[in-house]
Amino acid sequence: MKRTFAITAIAASLLALSPAAAPQADESVQKPLGVVELFTSQGCNSCPPADLALAKFAARDDVVALGYHVDYWDYLGWQDTLGSDANTRRQYEYAEGLNRRGVYTPQAVINGRSHTNGGHYREISEMMARDKDRGLGLTVGLKFEDMGDRMRVSAEGAPTGGDKIHLVLVYFVRQADVAIDRGENAGKTISYVNAVTDYQTIGMWEGEAMTVDIPRSELAAKNADGCAVLLQKTTKGGRPGAIIGAAILPRQSS
Template sequence: MTRKSMATMKSTFAALAQAFIVTTIVWLPSTAGAGEFVTPSGVVELFTSQGCRSCPPADRAFEKVVKQGNVVALSYHVDYWNYLGWADTLARPENTERQYAYAKAFGRSGVYTPQAIINGVEHIKGTDTAEINGRIRSLKDEGHGLRVPVNATRKDDQLSISIGAGAGKADVVVVYFRQHQTVELEKGENAGQTLDYWHSVTDIQTVGMWRGEPINLALPAKVMGSDKSDGCAILLQSVDDEGNPTAIIGAAMMMKKRAIR
């Protein structure tokens, strides 16, 4: 066999090997292995903006929380800093509305970024991962942890949600998000930076109500299969008399994991 023919054969085998590489989509609970359900330690909702100079440290702290794998972590990009010269590419008016609704529930007259809301009952600046984790532990010890079991699974085109028994009543809220995005900021207070954003919220839907008895819900899963969203969180969240969000008493999360084989 000549050197030329050997090179041709190697090239052919490489092409065949490349042809057999496929991408598989596996839907997994973010805090559990296959067939295993694990209750998250808490829920962290970060309100942030690409146009906020103080936000990148909080975004990095939030990334660490996401990668712990034991917390339902959601990032809501708000739009009220867009006037500073850079329109946040991930911002949604609905995210801003949710933050203002929390402010009303807390009795506050305004909002700020970065703001991390823990379990729907407490807010902190959110720039310190250790502080976030410490507040999650403290809230659990104080009786403000996740006490109602929530599980979510996906099969084919259906998302199944199972909620256990408990005391009280709450809305069943599904929050869709993108797992990871990298954005180059060209203008504004963070101009010139390239930043990573995790679990950026793309949609929020209230899909039912829980009144203390176990319930099962079935939803179409096609939203999670789109380019817009590749994960979702299920929040069992109480509201105040005016309908503003308050304590989150149960939660689960599903994510799309890409694997190459």
């Protein structure tokens, strides 16, 4: 059930993957405090506080915040308009990697290493800070640039410790206001941020500095207007593990 796509699938759309000099130390190289992946549902009445917390994280410059809408609450009477089976699979894969027996909403996964209730904004912030203090945060610098007809990802060179590390692209809708007619949140209009529409592994990172060009047309193909990139270790079972680098595509200037 591992969601992995061959790099050739995007290569046909002019993706270029090549070694490059390490990005220079400047403001455009991103080493965020952490990555927050929220698993949420429009059909879950305990999720709105977590959705608000994610919006606060998304507004910060030092956090990559992503919202994965799951579909296993759809039976309660409302089909999540942003939900997908792929998002549900990612949550179950995290559960296996984190040695959990099940999943829940709202669940926030922090740096691919730990989890807690997604509505606990302060606790999540403290967890990211602790990871950084222990050297377990985002240690590899990435640079994500808007090049007009393409998006360019540059990664610094760094030791891998022999780990298998995937280069993962996560596509999302920056904001979606949804009027919910049925289910546990009936009558509410909720604003969702960075709602994931798709994600794919486009290659392996071997620890060398490199640059990847992705056609901007991929955003439209994924029904998205934003994109993030993760450098993510895999567990022994091939499940998503610790995230060691992340960056998010800046908004296009109007």
